[in-house]
Amino acid sequence: MNHLTQENIVVEMRGITKRFPGIIANDNIQLKVKKGEIHALLGENGAGKSTLMNVLFGLYQPEEGDILINGQKVNITSPNVANELGIGMVHQHFMLVEPFTVTENIVLGKEPKKGMSIDIAKAAKDVENLSKQYGLMVDPHAKIEDISVGMQQRVEILKTLYRGAEIIIFDEPTAVLTPQEIHELIEIMHNLVKEGKTIILITHKLKEIMAVCDSVTIIRRGKTIDTLSVANTNPDELAAKMVGREVNFHVEKTEAKPKEVILSVQNVTAMGNRGVNALKGISLDVRAGEILGIAGVDGNGQSELIEVLTGLRKSQGGTIKLRDKDITNKLPREISESGLSNIPEDRHKRGLVLDFTMSENMVLETYFHKEFNKGGFLDYNAIESHAAKLIQEFDVRTPSIHTPARALSGGNQQKAIIAREVHKDPELLIAAQPTRGLDVGAIEFIHKRLVEQRDKGKAVLLVSFELDEILNVSDRIAVIYEGQIVGIVDPKQTNEQELGLMMAGSKRTQGGTSVE
Amino acid sequence: MNKVIGIFTKDSFLVPLVAILLGLICGAIAMLAGGFDPILAYQSLLEKVFGDVYNFGETIRQITPLIFTGLSVAFAFRTGLFNIGAEGQLVIGMIASVYAGVVFDLPPGIHAVVALLIGGIAGGLWGAFVGWLKATRGVHEVITSIMMNWIALYFANWVLQTFLVPEGQQRSENIKDSAVLTIGWLSQMFDSARLHWGTAIALLGAVAFFVILWKTKTGFELRAVGLNPHASEYAGMNVNRNVVKAMFIGGLFAGLGGACEVLGVFHYQAVMAALPGYGFDGIAVALIGGNTPFGVVLGAILFGILTFGATGMKFGAGVPVELIRVVIASVIFFVAAHGIVRLFLKPVLNRKKKEAV
Incomplete structure (x- = not known):
């Protein structure tokens, strides 16, 4: 990290520790982001990336550690404070009012006033100018519900810019985009950096890091593993550091x-x-x-x-x-x-009842079988031992079989679905x-x-x-x-x-x- | 024992408790503003309820239908439906069982059971119709169940006047003695307070609520459909059938409540000028009870005590009966806005968390 001199560090997080009941989400994490760079935060699902960024954005308060913005120690107690410090965040799940127009969404909470009413014409003009400046090409008068997911994301970006963000956090921005939209987003990020903004990109996609980022900090199980310059690394090294062992990208299989x-x-x-x-x-x-x-x-x-x-x-x-x-x-x-067994496309919508326990989810399609169903009454002992067996066999990491599916990470939810579907033989x-x-x-x-x-x-x-x-x-x-x-x-x-x-x-x- | 203490210090228990306290305080402020003595008022409320056996018995009578309607609303809620129609289902239960009680001729006991079941099933069908409209036509159950309340009211009055009310009267004939659900010896013990089997049936209903939802195959489906209809459909459950089933069971609870009112308490039914209100209070009871059967019973007890004791407030402290509605409304407000309650509880909860660490 010697190549980072103290003057051009815009964000520094020192020894951040954040605990939740039962787990330490962030354990003495260190992060330094240079001005004008795209810095990736790489880690598996549940590694603590989002928690760390929520700390930076003021949504969580850390138990230990300091945050320095432009070398000044700050206390970010809420997203409003983060905004004032020039930190903006584009969330994975957009926070937009669907029936409102693009402009209305962007100025929400910071409306330009004309007497008693909102000066919507001025707002639209401002939005249009910002949109042009960064090559976003958003129609300020379109309604959110009528525009594509990719466009909605741009509205989120504009929202942060309108509030004067200098540091923009992107939380898994490509998860919801088509390949074409991803391409466009990468261009937008380059434009933002050209205009002097700094970007922190939360992701677990190695390809994206190699394509857009300047440096990368890897987090594993709540701990900082390393910070690397992207020019001096490769996907294999990143994957190994992220997972903690060698990862085989090539699927081993016989004819x-x-x-x-x-x-x-x-x-x-x-x-x-x-x-x-x-x-x-x-x-x-x-x-x-x-x-x-x-x-x-x-x-x-x-x-x-x-x-x-x-x-x-x-x-x-x-x-x-x-x-x-x-x-x-x-x-x-x-x-x-x-x-016929099916691992559905949308695991939250179709694959699981998120508020059911893991054991209930494991019998979602088979609860009526003789094995579990004794004359209309369910045999919960049989259901629970069945679930315990599957969870062990498929290495689903869950605190217990009584934990609601909602509490598990995406990867573990998917493993659970696969366990259930494969077990049906x-x-x-x-x-x-x-x-x-x-x-x-x-x-x-x-x-x-x-x-x-x-x-x-x-x-x-x-x-x-x-x-x-x-x-x-x-x-x-x-x-x-x-x-x-x-x-x-x-x-x-x-x-x-x-x-x-x-x-x-x-x-x-x-x-x-x-x-x- | 630790488990018991655990229940009482759990958030889900603590929050409603504090909500009730805050509600009582708001009521007290309203009384002070009106120039009444709130301490005297609450004291006379409690004296009214616990002062003598007759009034205590009558409080139990007041609580009973609230358990039924609370269970009705809570059951539907557990399956993802808002049953605002417990009121109408209760009225239909009343009219159906009063009809069976007056018209049928059956041996004692059997007559009562038949009349009770007819009331329950009628209420269930009234609810199931709402479910059917949702399943086949996609009409939201809140709209239809509210409208069905009024249809139930006027339909019941029409049945009464056409078949059951003698010329020149305003109420039906009494049901036959063979259909009566009142417990004579118990009533005598309670100074002729109108105590009946319905209370026991309501408590059994709460047990049945738990068993159906959390122990049976049907309950598994109902809960799955309520929590995620898409995943349930994928898993091969029939979502529409479950919606109808859930509304039937919800309506059944309310219908039984109505049946117990006429078979156990009044023994007749009068032409109604307005809806009796138990169904609407049932929504609040379910809310306070967190849509759990045990919670519903506790919520109904609270509501029963407050509404029945309100007359005592008037005698003892001159507080208008309507003021108890301010207290009830505040309790509901604080339960619904539990964020506010948590704010009050913050110091307590924080301390607990520190101890835990």
Whole structure:
């Protein structure tokens, strides 16, 4: 850290310790951020990154330690104090009033007045100027509910700028963005730094750090591990420091030995939520002992396909067979009992009842089985021992089986869902975005489990927007575009460029039906 | 023993307790402003309730329907629904059981049980209809259950006047003795206070509430659907059926409450000018009780004591009966705005935390 001279340090956190009941979230953490740099805060889920930034933003008070802003010792007792010190934060979950316009949201709490009323014209002008200055291109009069998630994030950025922020904290900003939006966000960050702002980026994505950051501080289990200059490091080193051991990015697997067809989808059509055809005659097969990856840009029918397969959405035509059983338009429970397990796309919405205990969540689909259900009464002893077994087997880190699912980190929640779904011993396992928002350690674990299921002779259907994941894990790749499979390729004989073109619809095979 | 102490020092217990205290203090301030003596008023309230056996018995009578409606609201709440319709479900329970009590001819005991069940089921169906509207038409249950309260009121009056009220009267004939739920010997012990089996049924209801929700397969589904309908649907549960089921069970509690009122207390039903109000108080009871069965029973006891004791305040201290509503309203306010209560509790809680460390 010798290259950091004292004059250009804008944020210094010395020996920050923050305890919560049962855990030490931050344990004597040190952080130094230089003026005008993009500084990454890297750590696994639950490592204490967000806690540290909430301390800096005044949402938490540390038990020990000092914060220095521009060399001055400060006491940040609330977000208002943080604002006055020029610290702004773009939260992962946006804090916007949906029916209000962009301008109204930005000036909220700091409205320019004209007599008794708000000078909204002046406010809009200010917002527009700021937006131009940093290349944000936000329409000040648009309503929040009408603009995309990426735009909403820009509104959050403008909010901090409007309040005069010099230091902007981004909490996992790319988690909710599409690849295109991520690209634009990176540009915006560069613009901000060019204008003299300092950025602290909370993330667990190594790619982003390598792409935008100048330096990186790694936190593991509440402790500072190291601060490095990005120019002198590489993803392998960062991953090892973050997880505390060597991480294997490459998924270890042997050649697939596909056997009989387990899932057969023939010409299935279905409507999307907006009443248009989301699936336009989709056909595919998944065999026992193989992982079929579905690659595609978000919104090309992936969600609808999974919903039709699991019985949540009615298909308008075509047939779906699981082994020899026709499961077209059957009820979710019947399909699940026929041997289909699913790791849902949205684990908070679909995968877990967050306020249920872990043990209750582990039997969410099987509570009515004889094993747990004694004449209408549930056998909680059996449910609890079942949960204890799964949690141990799948290394779910939870204080106890009575802990509500809400209290667990994302990675552990996902492990719990996988434990539940795999334990059902399905013929077909569908994994939709199984590693979204997870850190490298958890991703490695989940990929291993998927391959393990394959090797046990199960059929695995993997749906993901991450090309790396598709290329690494799948044995065959089906590309989905506008509700059709536009081609099936061998991952060993393709690359990101070719897949990218197919996903954009430009390399369409004739008739749009599947080819082997 | 530690467990017991644990319960009493837990936040969920401490906060309502302090809310009640703050509510009583607000009521006292209102009394002072009106020129009354609050200490004398509260003293006479307690004297009224605990002063003699008759009034004590009548307080228990007052508490009983509040337990039922409190359970009704709390049960629906546990399954993600706001049952504002306990009032109407109670009225329907009353009219159905009074009909069965007057018209049917059955042996003693059996008649009472049949009339009770009919009242309960009628209330349950009244609630289930609200659930059905939500499940099939997507109408929000708050809107429909409020509207159904008024429909229940006028429907009950229409049934009364058309089938049960003799010419020139304002109330139905008395139910047959075979349908009566009053406990004669107990009433005599309490100086003819109107004590009835309904109180025991209400307490059993609280136990059933707990068993259904936390021990059965049905309860597992109901709670899952209430907490996260999307995940429940994914797990293969029928969300719509569970909404109807939850509203039926909620309505059943309120309906039983109504049935016990007519079979145990009045033995007849009068043409009503307004809704009786037990259902609305049930919302407050459920809120104070934290939507737990034990809490509901305690909340109902508090409400029963305050409302019944209010007449004592008038006699002893000249405080208008309506003022007790100020106290009740303040209690509800502080329970709902528990953030304010926590502010008052902060020094206490902080000390506890330090001891724990």
